Amino acid sequence: MSIFVTGPTSLEVCSGAGGQALGIEMAGFDHVGLVEIEPPACATLRTNRPEWKVFEGDLRQFDGRGFKGVDLLAGGVPCPPFSKAGKQLGANDERDLFPEAIRLVDECRPRAVMLENVRGLLDPVFDDYRAKVERQLKKLGYVCGWRLLNASDYGVSQLRPRVIMVGIQKGISEPFAWPEPNLHKPPTVGELLHDLMASRGWRGADRWREIANTIAPTLVGGSKKHGGPDLGPTRAKKAWAALGVDGHGLWDLPPEPDFVGMPRLTPRMAARIQGFPDSWVFSGKKTAAYRQIGNAFPPPVACAVARQILVTVTGRRLIAAA
Numbered sequence: 001m002s003i004f005v006t007g008p009t010s011l012e013v014c015s016g017a018g019g020q021a022l023g024i025e026m027a028g029f030d031h032v033g034l035v036e037i038e039p040p041a042c043a044t045l046r047t048n049r050p051e052w053k054v055f056e057g058d059l060r061q062f063d064g065r066g067f068k069g070v071d072l073l074a075g076g077v078p079c080p081p082f083s084k085a086g087k088q089l090g091a092n093d094e095r096d097l098f099p100e101a102i103r104l105v106d107e108c109r110p111r112a113v114m115l116e117n118v119r120g121l122l123d124p125v126f127d128d129y130r131a132k133v134e135r136q137l138k139k140l141g142y143v144c145g146w147r148l149l150n151a152s153d154y155g156v157s158q159l160r161p162r163v164i165m166v167g168i169q170k171g172i173s174e175p176f177a178w179p180e181p182n183l184h185k186p187p188t189v190g191e192l193l194h195d196l197m198a199s200r201g202w203r204g205a206d207r208w209r210e211i212a213n214t215i216a217p218t219l220v221g222g223s224k225k226h227g228g229p230d231l232g233p234t235r236a237k238k239a240w241a242a243l244g245v246d247g248h249g250l251w252d253l254p255p256e257p258d259f260v261g262m263p264r265l266t267p268r269m270a271a272r273i274q275g276f277p278d279s280w281v282f283s284g285k286k287t288a289a290y291r292q293i294g295n296a297f298p299p300p301v302a303c304a305v306a307r308q309i310l311v312t313v314t315g316r317r318l319i320a321a322a
Contacts, residue, residue: 007030008028008029008314009032009071010030010031010072011034011035011070011073012024012073012075013035013077013100013101013104015035015036015045015075016041016292016296017282018034018048018049019276020076020302022302023302024072024074026302026306027303027309028306029306031053033053033054034053036056042054043283044280044281047283059097060100062100064107065107071111072110072112073108073112074113074302075115076117077096077097077098077101077115098133105137105167109169111169112168112176113142114165115164116162116164116297117162117165133165142168143168144166147178148163149161149162149163151275151298154182155300156186156274156301157186157187157188157215157216157273158216158217158273161218162297166309168312172312172313176308176309176312177311189215190208190209190211193269197209200253200257202259203257211244216243217232217236219232219273219294221290229290231245231247244262244263246262247264251264253266254269267289270294275301
């Protein structure tokens with residue numbers, strides 16, 4: 001590993017726009033490499049963190065042997081093979097990259113593994129698939145477990161249930177403990193986005209804040225096979241409409257002073273709902289930017305899990321949240 005680091009190290013795969021990578025960084029890890037195939041997402045990573053070493057290309061062609069001994073291997077392998085919105089083909093889907101992640105575990109033998117995916121991976125139809133993953137990791141010397149976490153339990157104004165798999169190398173004395181949910185509820189969509197909705201003087205912003213009085217439904221990023229940015233299928237659009245948001249697309253800018261009707265989100269609003277800081281810049285045009293945002297793993301959730309992994313692999317006791 002040629003990059004200079006000062007703390008526990010992380011290698012991340014399928015990095016996307018950096019939601020998980022940012023959360024892992026917040027937890028206290030130094031990234032020694034990030035692997036991502038999409039050029040706009042790679043540009044996003046390089047724009048926000050020029051010091052990160054980004055490998056742009058197919059994960060199947062990435063050699064992890066140069067990162068042997070890294071503390072954490074993390075990633076959000078593609079979710080379509082397990083998503084209820086798709087055909088749930090699992091191992092028969094060409095986009096299934098769990099085998100590549102396991103290959104990299106074998107090549108770099110990290111102290112811990114953290115892989116994120118959609119809730120559909122816990123469906124009974126994938127019981128055998130998960131058991132196979134566990135057997136492979138056990139053979140490599142890891143003890144692993146799966147947990148469904150809701151982003152709203154960790155400060156994100158969105159339900160967004162995600163499945164996390166954590167594997168810990170055998171012989172590490174500190175036990176891994178899943179993060180406890182926050183005691184306080186996250187802001188409502190209205191509370192979270194009011195300043196952005198009102199930023200161009202929209203007179204209806206205060207009224208809209210009262211209507212948008214719950215957290216958001218799960219944002220849907222879509223894929224390159226589908227059209228432009230919107231907020232999901234019909235059921236999701238109805239949920240957004242109940243919050244006073246038109247889910248049929250995104251706007252470039254917040255509403256003007258005299259706007260009447262339901263506003264649409266901007267990419268910046270969607271990013272804030274995902275838990276990204278406002279300083280995080282997304283490269284590419286609106287559709288490419290929203291795809292990165294909607295497919296991201298919320299940084300606060302990644303941080304919560306990664307902090308627990310940090311305690312496990314270093315024995316370091318953490319006093320305050322990042």
